[in-house]
Amino acid sequence: xxxxxxxxxxxxxxxxxxxxxxxxxxxxxxxxxxxxxxxxxxxxxxxxxxxxxxxxxxxxxxxxxxxxxxxxxxxxxxxxxxxxxxxxxxxxxxxxxxxxxxxxxxxxxxxxxxxxxxxxxxxxxxxxxxxxxxxxxxxxxxxxxxxxxxxxxxxxxxxxxxxxxxxxxxxxxxxxxxxxxxxxxxxxxxxxxxxxxxxxxxxxxxxxxxxxxxxxxxxxxxxxxxxxxxxxxxxxxxxxxxxxxxxxxxxxxxxxxxxxxxxxxxxxxxxxxxxxxxxxxxxxxxxxxxxxxxxxxxxxxxxxxxxxxxxxxxxxxxxxxxxxxxxxxxxxxxxxxxxx
Amino acid sequence: xxxxxxxxxxxxxxxxxxxxxxxxxxxxxxxxxxxxxxxxxxxxxxxxxxxxxxxxxxxxxxxxxxxxxxxxxxxxxxxxxxxxxxxxxxxxxxxxxxxxxxxxxxxxxxxxxxxxxxxxxxxxxxxxxxxxxxxxxxxxxxxxxxxxxxxxxxxxxxxxxxxxxxxxxxxxxxxxxxxxxxxxxxxxxxxxxxxxxxxxxxxxxxxxxxxxxxxxxxxxxxxxxxxxxxxxxxxxxxxxxxxxxxxxxxxxxxxxxxxxxxxxxxxxxxxxxxxxxxxxxxxxxxxxxxxxxxxxxxxxxxxxxxxxxxxxxxxxxxxxxxxxxxxxxxxxxxxxxxxx
Numbered sequence: 073x074x075x076x077x078x079x080x081x082x083x084x085x086x087x088x089x090x091x092x093x094x095x096x097x098x099x100x101x102x103x104x105x106x107x108x109x110x111x112x113x114x115x116x117x118x119x120x121x122x123x124x125x126x127x128x129x130x131x132x133x134x135x136x137x138x139x140x141x142x143x144x145x146x147x148x149x150x151x152x153x154x155x156x157x158x159x160x161x162x163x164x165x166x167x168x169x170x171x172x173x174x175x176x177x178x179x180x181x182x183x184x185x186x187x188x189x190x191x192x193x194x195x196x197x198x199x200x201x202x203x204x205x206x207x208x209x210x211x212x213x214x215x216x217x218x219x220x221x222x223x224x225x226x227x228x229x230x231x232x233x234x235x236x237x238x239x240x241x242x243x244x245x246x247x248x249x250x251x252x253x254x255x256x257x258x259x260x261x262x263x264x265x266x267x268x269x270x271x272x273x274x275x276x277x278x279x280x281x282x283x284x285x286x287x288x289x290x291x292x293x294x295x296x297x298x299x300x301x302x303x304x305x306x307x308x309x310x311x312x313x314x315x316x317x318x319x320x321x322x323x324x325x326x327x328x329x330x331x332x333x334x335x336x337x338x339x340x341x342x343x344x345x346x347x348x349x350x351x352x353x354x355x356x357x358x359x360x361x362x363x364x365x366x367x368x369x370x371x372x373x374x375x376x377x378x379x380x381x382x383x384x385x386x387x388x389x390x391x392x393x394x395x396x397x398x399x400x401x402x403x404x405x406x407x408x409x410x411x412x
Numbered sequence: 413x414x415x416x417x418x419x420x421x422x423x424x425x426x427x428x429x430x431x432x433x434x435x436x437x438x439x440x441x442x443x444x445x446x447x448x449x450x451x452x453x454x455x456x457x458x459x460x461x462x463x464x465x466x467x468x469x470x471x472x473x474x475x476x477x478x479x480x481x482x483x484x485x486x487x488x489x490x491x492x493x494x495x496x497x498x499x500x501x502x503x504x505x506x507x508x509x510x511x512x513x514x515x516x517x518x519x520x521x522x523x524x525x526x527x528x529x530x531x532x533x534x535x536x537x538x539x540x541x542x543x544x545x546x547x548x549x550x551x552x553x554x555x556x557x558x559x560x561x562x563x564x565x566x567x568x569x570x571x572x573x574x575x576x577x578x579x580x581x582x583x584x585x586x587x588x589x590x591x592x593x594x595x596x597x598x599x600x601x602x603x604x605x606x607x608x609x610x611x612x613x614x615x616x617x618x619x620x621x622x623x624x625x626x627x628x629x630x631x632x633x634x635x636x637x638x639x640x641x642x643x644x645x646x647x648x649x650x651x652x653x654x655x656x657x658x659x660x661x662x663x664x665x666x667x668x669x670x671x672x673x674x675x676x677x678x679x680x681x682x683x684x685x686x687x688x689x690x691x692x693x694x695x696x697x698x699x700x701x702x703x704x705x706x707x708x709x710x711x712x713x714x715x716x717x718x719x720x721x722x723x724x725x726x727x728x729x730x731x732x733x734x735x736x737x738x739x740x741x742x743x744x745x746x747x748x749x750x751x752x
Contacts, residue, residue: 078533079526083556089530090537094551097541105516106550115552117517119459119573120471131460131471135552137519137569141559176445177457179477181521181567186419190429193418197430201437210446211434212455212475215567216423219481223560227521229477229569233459 087111107132108239113170113304114232116239132234134173138164139227150267153192155283156226157199159357164230165207166287166305166359172240172296173232175207175289180214181227188224196226207289237296240363245302245321249364251379252371254291256281257310257335261355262343275342287359291374295363298372303363309354313362314379314387315396324384325364326391331378353389354397427451447472448579453510453644454572456579472574474513478504479567490607493532495623496566497539499697504570505547506627506645506699512580512636513572515547515629520554521567528564536566547629577636580703585642585661589704591719592711594631596621597650597675601695602683615682627699631714635703638712643703649694653702654719654727655736664724665704666731671718693729694737 078086091111098106108116114136140146140160151159165175180200184193204211212231219225263282266272272279287305295303302321306313314325332352339348364381365371387394418426431451438446448456454476480486480500491499505515520540524533544551552571559565603622606612612619627645635643642661646653654665672692679688704721705711727734 074529074531074534076530077527078524078530078556078558081530086530086533086556089534090554090556093534093537094541094554097538097545098550106552110551110553115517115519115550117550117552119473119516121575133459133473133571135517135519135569135571137521137553137555137567139521139523139555139557139567141523141557143560144558176459177455177475179455179475179569181477181479183479183481183523183565183567184418187417189414190416190418190421190426191414193426194414194429194433197433198437201434205437210438210455210457211450212446212457213450213477214430214434215477215479216418216426216430217479217481217565218418218484219565220483220560220563223563223565225523225557225559225565227477227479227523227555227567229475229519231473231475231571235461 108171108241112241113167114173116171116234132239134168134171134232134234134239135229136164136167137227137229138167139225142224151283153195154199157196158203158284160226160228161200161203162285162287163307163357163359164228165209165289166285166307168230168232169287169289169292170303170305170361172237172292172300172303173234174293175209175230175232177210177212177231178204179212179229181217182214183217183219183223183225185221185223186218187221235293237293240296240300240303242302242304242317242320245317245323245325245364245381247323247381247383249301249366249381250368250371250377251314251325251327251362251364251381252375252377253360253362254295254375255288255358255360257332257358257360258339258348258351258355260285260357261351262339262348265343265347265351275339278339278342282357285357285359288361288374291361291372294372294374295361298365299370300363300365303361305359306362307359308356309397310362311353311387311394312396317362317364318384318386322385323381324386324388325379326382326388327379329390448511448581452581453507454513456511456574472579474508474511474572474574474579475569476504476507477567477569478507479565482564491623493535494539497536498543498624500566500568501540501543502625502627503647503697503699504568505549505629506625506647508570508572509627509629509632510643510645510701512577512632512640512643513574514633515549515570515572517550517552517571518544519552519569521557522554523557523559523563523565525561525563526558527561575633577633580636580640580643582642582644582657582660585657585663585665585704585721587663587721587723589641589706589721590708590711590717591654591665591667591702591704591721592715592717593700593702594635594715595628595698595700597672597698597700598679598688598691598695600625600697601691602679602688605683605687605691615679618679618682622697625697625699628701628714631701631712634712634714635701638705639710640703640705643701645699646702647699648696649737650702651693651727651734652736657702657704658724658726662725663721664726664728665719666722666728667719669730
């Protein structure tokens with residue numbers, strides 16, 4: 073009898089147990105349909121019949137799901153219902169973009185204490201509706217369930233299309249590639265720290281980014297077209313997510329401290345140099361895109377080079393191996409969460 | 413300021429507020445893509461480019477989502493992790509079938525108290541994996557989040573394909589149609605009552621059906637091919653769900669007490685005649701298919717006629733208007749839930 077609880081395992085270790093169980097049931101029927109199985113930012117599967125005598129490529133659909141839980145993923149004192157709706161949509165659409173996909177639809181599940189106000193619920197709906205519309209994404213459905221006292225949980229599934237592009241996995245980085253990022257680093261983490269410190273006015277942009285991430289969604293397909301060898305969105309911190317590409321690709325992503333200096337300097341006035349550096353390296357919920365490309369000439373507009381791929385496994389900074397710190401859903405208890 | 417809480421509104425009333433908010437953000441971009449908007453058992457949208465000069469029909473994808481919450485939708489004393497996994501998959505696939513769709517994939521979100529055992533989590537995974545494989549459905553992905561103490565919540569999104577069939581809505585029933593059902597009535601409700609009474613041995617089949625529903629998934633596409641004018645799966649009770657078709661179609665579904673007699677008699681030995689009748693009329697979680705067809709000749713194998721469509725709005729029994737009783741997620745508090 074296995075007496076361990078989820079608190080004894082990290083999220084990644086738990087997934088390493090669950091995914092093989094789920095895969096063990098998948099029989100040959102799935103062979104032709106599943107292009108990218110669970111384990112990456114999103115899965116990709118083929119839909120529709122292979123039309124005989126038709127030149128049309130099969131349609132590849134991207135699917136991913138991600139939830140937010142009150143007092144784990146947001147605090148009512150810091151985020152409105154609109155903020156929560158915008159954020160849960162953004163983080164899901166980012167996972168679609170990180171495969172090189174174009175988001176097209178989403179579904180929402182709300183599990184709520186019956187004492188939740190109708191007002192908050194409609195604010196959440198407005199946040200979801202506006203964020204979806206801003207990216208031409210359809211709201212395809214939802215589910216409402218009552219939950220225990222005090223519980224508020226929003227889960228979103230996002231769907232997208234590959235439009236003929238090859239999905240960009242975490243596992244394709246090769247030694248010699250360059251590492252590049254699209255979007256900001258550490259802003260959301262610094263915003264969290266400022267809210268925690270009660271000083272949101274010290275950097276309103278960072279706080280706004282914490283409340284409502286702005287993933288560079290169109291740059292995901294751009295990176296795929298440019299031939300990105302690996303990609304993900306930075307949801308749990310640069311080091312942790314770079315480590316994920318490193319381990320999946322069996323290479324080491326060596327980041328350059330110098331290349332990250334502007335990001336650290338951007339945040340230093342508000343939070344000080346040490347915390348700014350920590351936010352850049354390990355701040356979660358940024359949802360910027362981290363990708364690898366064959367060389368500098370292949371890096372598309374919007375991305376900037378922050379390192380290179382070397383032999384090894386994981387992540388390093390100027391050649392020094394880094395422990396992949398950042399956010400872990402089960403490893404960190406809420407009081408001690410190191411989100412920054 | 414709206415001071416109402418979710419407990420003040422029923423699930424249907426709440427959806428009637430939320431859906432227009434979500435729709436208000438949907439702009440013309442969605443026009444060509446969304447075939448069936450949220451509000452039915454599942455949404456249907458078109459994916460892929462319209463291939464020029466190609467005879468292939470556009471691919472229509474069905475999507476739906478449904479969650480289960482511990483101590484609301486299951487009790488650990490009655491249901492194993494495998495049972496919960498099997499049930500949450502079954503009820504989602506039933507929603508796909510109820511549109512006339514063929515389920516193809518699903519995604520799972522687990523929000524769990526970190527004190528949840530790894531053992532339970534793996535049992536849940538086995539239940540999900542086995543139920544998916546039994547219907548040739550791919551597990552496309554998932555998300556793990558920690559939740560507050562005591563909380564355990566599983567949310568599933570199911571995807572499917574229409575294979576060229578027209579989606580069967582709730583709103584297409586016409587006066588003169590016959591009403592037919594495919595699958596059992598009241599078994600899951602009687603199983604719940606027996607578990608509640610501590611007498612599961614009185615009808616092991618009913619208890620098994622409560623733990624693991626067996627929706628007649630292949631009969632959804634059959635009904636669509638046979639030209640069903642309206643369809644849904646009975647998740648919240650025959651009267652409540654018949655009323656939903658009635659209201660959506662602006663007709664009245666008049667059910668025949670005589671036609672339901674065999675269903676009542678099936679359950680009478682275990683739970684007595686009165687409760688048996690209540691289970692047949694208002695028992696939830698059965699996930700049998702309720703559909704309307706132009707006439708008896710169009711009713712496909714597997715379905716049996718239990719009524720007819722008349723002028724009016726809602727549901728009646730031998731001509732007597734019925735209040736749509738059954739399960740409501742927010743209207744019923746857990747202690748007083750009338751699931752049977």
